[in-house]
């Protein structure tokens with residue numbers, strides 16, 4: 001067993017940047033003093049739960065924004081606020097300096113970036129592609145290779161934070177890839193987020209995001225068990241939420257989601273199908289370095305049960321329903 005010092009000592013420290021508090025005009029004027037000017041024309045592909053508020057914040061900051069989504073109607077509120085629309089990812093990237101993509105999963109991210117009329121077709125030297133979807137490192141490297149073969153730059157930048165932080169411009173960006181592009185889009189990341197980490201080579205941002213969501217998925221599964229057990233032994237689960245919220249294990253997730261979970265309500269902020277996808281990808285990441293992650297593996301099984309119960313599009317806190325069905329099953333034996 002290595003000592004703590006030697007175990008971690010080979011890991012390089014990331015560069016952490018807090019958000020700038022200045023308005024966008026300040027970034028532009030600060031260009032001559034070393035802060036890179038933000039790109040003039042910005043594209044956004046994927047107007048879902050996360051993409052919509054992120055694009056909205058860019059628009060509110062006065063950015064010249066062009067959007068695309070598979071289901072066009074989700075672009076309409078942004079178009080009514082002044083966003084331009086193009087009918088394919090290729091046409092968005094062809095008309096923009098930098099394009100962000102916020103897509104469901106690895107398959108979709110590859111399809112939108114590299115498929116027919118995909119983003120890569122409109123890319124070229126001087127342009128940049130920033131994929132903020134949660135995918136695995138191999139997918140990110142595949143997309144990076146396709147984008148960079150056009151002469152453009154690539155940055156992976158998955159986000160920590162859910163619907164509300166996206167609305168509030170409080171996301172945390174976990175970036176890796178072309179450092180020049182990172183510098184260039186920093187003012188845009190600061191509009192959408194509260195901090196950003198630059199983690200080096202493509203794949204490191206994806207890995208960091210998967211580890212964060214692996215922890216979160218296990219936390220939610222364990223919290224669900226606690227809520228149900230408290231009820232079963234005659235305690236008030238609302239009081240459990242209060243106790244947890246005041247102690248060392250408190251996390252905003254418990255106090256925001258606990259009360260609705262107790263009422264069997266799961267308004268979607270983070271779809272359960274995406275949480276299960278992230279656990280599946282985290283299992284693959286751990287497998288690639290032969291590390292056991294038994295707690296995450298058990299949690300993954302629970303999310304799979306919840307998906308089979310038709311809960312994919314509910315919030316991930318609906319995983320508690322999978323536990324309820326297991327309890328009912330054990331009671332009928």
Ligand SMILES: NC(=O)c1ccc[n+]([C@@H]2O[C@H](COP(=O)([O-])OP(=O)(O)OC[C@H]3O[C@@H](n4cnc5c(N)ncnc54)[C@H](OP(=O)(O)O)[C@@H]3O)[C@@H](O)[C@H]2O)c1
Nearest residue numbers: 046047048049050070071103104108134162163269270274
């Ligand atoms: N929600 C969160 O709290 C959260 C937080 C951090 C990270 N993330 C990650 O962010 C990404 C997006 O999450 P979200 O919550 O915004 O999910 P979402 O609402 O389900 O949005 C998914 C997006 O992907 C598009 N899409 C799905 N399948 C497609 C296909 N076959 N071809 C083209 N486009 C397709 C959807 O288009 P349509 O509108 O046409 O379906 C939509 O724009 C995921 O990788 C997720 O893991 C989510």
